[in-house]
Amino acid sequence: MPLHFLSQSDLTPKTIHALFERTTVIKGERLSDALLGRSLVMFFEKTSTRTRLSFEIGMTQLGGHAVYLDRDSSQISRGESVADLARVVSRYADLIMARVYAHRTVAELAEHASIPVINGLSDAEHPCQSLTDLFTMLECKGRLEGLKIAYLGDGDNNVAHSLMLGAAQVGADLWIASPGELQPDTWFVDAAAKLSERFGGTVTVTENIDQAVEHADVIYTDVWVSMGQESENERRLELLRPYQVNRKSVSGAKPDFVFMHCLPAHIGQEVTAELAYGPHSVIFDQAENRLHVQKALMVYLFESSRGGE
DSSP states (O other), X not given: OOOOBSSGGGSOHHHHHHHHHHHHHHHHHOOOOXXXXXXXXXXXXXXXXXXXXXXXXXXXXXXXXXXXXXXXXXXXXXXXXXXXXXXXXXXXOSEEEEEOSSHHHHHHHHHHOSSOEEEEEOSSOOHHHHHHHHHHHHHHHSOOTTOEEEEESOSSSHHHHHHHHHHHHHTOEEEEEOOGGGOOOHHHHHHHHHHHHHHOOEEEEESOHHHHHTTOSEEEEOOSSOTTOGGGHHHHHHHHGGGOBSTTTTTTSOTTOEEEEOSOOOBTTTBOXXXXXXXXXXXXXXXXXXXXXXXXXXXXXXXXHTTTO
16 A cells, blocks of 8 residues: 555654655755656645645656646546546556645545555645644754744644644644634644654643743744635634734744744735844745655655555
8 A cells, every 4th residue: 555645644753854864865966866757646726836846846856757737627627536536647657746625635535546645735734834844943953852833823724733743743842822713623632632642742722922932943824814715814814913923922932033934925914024034034945845855755655655666
């Protein structure tokens, strides 16, 4: 059976650290033939900048080829099942990456595919982003264990969900400061708690921004209104306005904190320009690292599916 990467928790802490070691090597060498002659099918239901560019360019740099496929231009739009799509793509390609609305879609692809499936984003999780975030933190701070990460804003968010699982796995201390109505899904709170018991990280959910930010090594935020939530725009802005990342809200963090955002950013909403583009910001290093981390991930999944060949 192929290995899939649908959730941050699909990787063990040992595998995460091994992937990060490989990422460092890959980042230094740029081009390789690790996936020479291999193909990735990228299935998109949602629009993308970083996900498409990083996977497509990553496959090219690994010697392979990426094919873009969306719902409207494929037979899915005419009623072909997700299961049949998975079966057909498995006969042509070596890897599938899917960026979808519902997590059940990427789960169904994985259920019926005979090649590895990567979750490029779903409504439940964004594990490629959280994996990249952890690598960027390691790169910036030299460690993950014991880091205090403060996530401000919408906690019931795919990025926040994956980051909760990842922090628990690597021994970091994640504080999520969100209004009560927008705190993380309880399934992910419980899952992170179980991982924390095994691996030593902690996840704390609060409405108190000052507690979350106090002595933080990393400040993180994401957009307040994601794709598909436009009808909730006014209510979300009202709830989340106090959670903006600005000079005042980060004043309790460590002097050398780094600011992170998965992008795209709505400057003036979740973060001020002063923080997004200031000396603490690593948002563009973070964006670049999507390329390098995903290259390491694709090589790992392909080699694992072929028994390490």
